[in-house]
Amino acid sequence: MGFIYEKEEFEQLFNKQPVIVMDTNVLLGLYSFTPETIEDIIGSFENNLNLFWLPKQVYLEYIRHYEEIRKREANRFQNLKEEICKALSDTIGVVSKNYSAYNKYKLPEVDDSRNKLVENINSAMKTAKQDLEKLQVVHSKHISCISEQNDIIYKFVTNMQGVSCTDGFSMLELIDIYEEGEKRYKYKMPPGFTDINKPDKGEEYSDFVMRKYGDLIIWKEILRKIKDKDMNLIFIENEVKEDWWNYSKSRPKRIPLILEEEFYKEAGNNSDFYMVTVDELISHFGNHLNIQPNSILEINKRMGFIRKMEAYLTSNQCNIVEHYINNNAMEEIIENINDSLIDMAFEGGQIENVEDSKIVGINVRECSFDYDQNECQIIVSTKINVECSANVSMNIGKKANLPTDIYATFKAHAYFYLNIDNEKEPINAIEYETVEFDDFEFESIRYNEENGCFNVTDVEEYDYDVKPFYVNTCPDCGKDFTVENDGGNGFCSECALEH
Numbered sequence: 001m002g003f004i005y006e007k008e009e010f011e012q013l014f015n016k017q018p019v020i021v022m023d024t025n026v027l028l029g030l031y032s033f034t035p036e037t038i039e040d041i042i043g044s045f046e047n048n049l050n051l052f053w054l055p056k057q058v059y060l061e062y063i064r065h066y067e068e069i070r071k072r073e074a075n076r077f078q079n080l081k082e083e084i085c086k087a088l089s090d091t092i093g094v095v096s097k098n099y100s101a102y103n104k105y106k107l108p109e110v111d112d113s114r115n116k117l118v119e120n121i122n123s124a125m126k127t128a129k130q131d132l133e134k135l136q137v138v139h140s141k142h143i144s145c146i147s148e149q150n151d152i153i154y155k156f157v158t159n160m161q162g163v164s165c166t167d168g169f170s171m172l173e174l175i176d177i178y179e180e181g182e183k184r185y186k187y188k189m190p191p192g193f194t195d196i197n198k199p200d201k202g203e204e205y206s207d208f209v210m211r212k213y214g215d216l217i218i219w220k221e222i223l224r225k226i227k228d229k230d231m232n233l234i235f236i237e238n239e240v241k242e243d244w245w246n247y248s249k250s251r252p253k254r255i256p257l258i259l260e261e262e263f264y265k266e267a268g269n270n271s272d273f274y275m276v277t278v279d280e281l282i283s284h285f286g287n288h289l290n291i292q293p294n295s296i297l298e299i300n301k302r303m304g305f306i307r308k309m310e311a312y313l314t315s316n317q318c319n320i321v322e323h324y325i326n327n328n329a330m331e332e333i334i335e336n337i338n339d340s341l342i343d344m345a346f347e348g349g350q351i352e353n354v355e356d357s358k359i360v361g362i363n364v365r366e367c368s369f370d371y372d373q374n375e376c377q378i379i380v381s382t383k384i385n386v387e388c389s390a391n392v393s394m395n396i397g398k399k400a401n402l403p404t405d406i407y408a409t410f411k412a413h414a415y416f417y418l419n420i421d422n423e424k425e426p427i428n429a430i431e432y433e434t435v436e437f438d439d440f441e442f443e444s445i446r447y448n449e450e451n452g453c454f455n456v457t458d459v460e461e462y463d464y465d466v467k468p469f470y471v472n473t474c475p476d477c478g479k480d481f482t483v484e485n486d487g488g489n490g491f492c493s494e495c496a497l498e499h
Contacts, residue, residue, distance in 0.1 A: 007283070010276075011288070014288045019232065019233045020234045021053055021054075021058075021233060023238065027157060028069055031069050032073065033299070034298060035145050038152065044289040049163055055164075056167060057218045059157065059161050059166075070148070073143065081128070088128070096118065166221070168221075169217065174210070191216060191243055191259065194368055219259070226263065229267060233267075234275075254275075279296075283296055313369050317367050320416075320430065321364050321382045333437075334357050334388075336410075337354075338354045349395055352395045353401070355392070355393075357388055361387045364384050376419060377417065377419055378419075378430065379416070379417055379418075382415075384412050384414065385412075385443075386410045386411075392405075407446050410442055410443055411443050412437055416435050
């Protein structure tokens with residue numbers, strides 16, 4: 001996504017004293033820049049504090065996340081040390097296991113070779129730890145501007161909060177917003193409708209719904225801020241998903257029509273609404289804010305990567321899901337299939353054991369993604385259809401462990417957690433972390449038509465008489481009866497008269 005406004009057009013706003021509102025992702029994203037750029041940007045913003053206004057919801061979201069992001073940036077080489085040491089430790093385990101597997105005759109020379117290699121790996125681990133600890137010390141001094149004792153971003157946000165003096169919504173007002181959000185999200189009405197499938201992270205329910213409807217709460221605060229006032233408002237939004245932006249060719253300004261309508265309905269007659277990403281603000285206002293060219297260049301580069309990554313994800317998300325299913329999620333899918341089939345009632349019996357489960361086909365029905373730019377993570381929400389085959393053992397009346405082959409289909413809702421390497425091109429920047437299944441729902445089951453109801457040879461091995469499949473036992477007389485002799489309520493036709 002290129003710049004929306006011409007620089008000359010946008011610069012005219014500066015003399016009109018616009019109100020600049022930054023979304024949470026803009027503030028948290030500042031931590032990922034170099035210390036020189038952070039100091040330059042924050043110093044410029046502090047000198048123009050009168051231009052900024054902070055919604056209460058943005059402040060709450062920032063407070064909820066900033067320490068975690070700051071620690072991640074501050075402990076970059078400490079985290080790298082832990083990852084390297086874990087990888088080398090795991091390697092020692094693999095080496096020892098493989099040497100033992102091949103040392104069938106317990107040759108001492110093999111043990112000597114293993115010990116020598118393990119010693120070399122331990123030595124490399126020790127050297128790596130020392131080097132990374134030194135790098136961490138240098139890094140900590142280099143990024144002192146966001147240290148716990150001197151976090152200039154936090155100081156700027158708290159100063160902005162003090163100047164803004166913004167009260168949040170009451171609980172009753174929030175409930176009304178949540179109810180409106182349900183309707184807006186149903187019809188994919190901006191802002192925030194792509195958050196409808198946000199996973200519950202185990203937090204308090206009040207925190208979960210506030211996170212789910214956070215974008216809408218911010219928007220409602222903006223509308224309350226400008227109500228009946230003549231105001232030029234610039235909203236800085238780094239997310240470029242369709243729940244904030246319009247990509248229609250007929251609307252080159254890219255602000256969704258519903259947002260413009262709501263803004264101009266509430267604002268005074270001499271108001272204007274602008275929405276841009278942070279690099280457009282910095283590029284157009286850089287001279288007025290006295291921001292250095294190197295800082296502008298770094299911000300443009302970072303936002304350029306984000307836009308390319310968003311475009312790549314939008315065009316390839318189904319292919320990405322299929323790739324990580326095939327390479328990383330098959331074991332989890334098989335486990336869910338086996339758990340779902342056990343104890344399932346099927347054709348008058350019950351499945352007691354499942355073996356040789358195999359995936360026959362997987363179809364991606366729909367998927368969406370949430371790209372967390374600050375944590376360099378993608379959460380892909382996907383709904384899939386799964387078809388599988390398996391050999392199962394049935395319990396039917398008195399007969400147990402009767403084997404048959406089945407086909408079954410399931411619907412599943414999964415979340416793929418993927419990490420991003422900002423230094424690589426989008427196609428090579430994604431790395432798998434983990435997958436979670438929120439729902440795994442049985443849909444249908446049928447016999448393998450080639451083998452019929454049962455494999456008769458297997459049944460005879462158990463010394464069972466081959467009988468009709470629909471068999472039951474009368475609890476009164478103990479006789480087996482077929483469906484045709486069923487008197488109802490689980491009794492044979494003779495005993496059913498007594499009930």
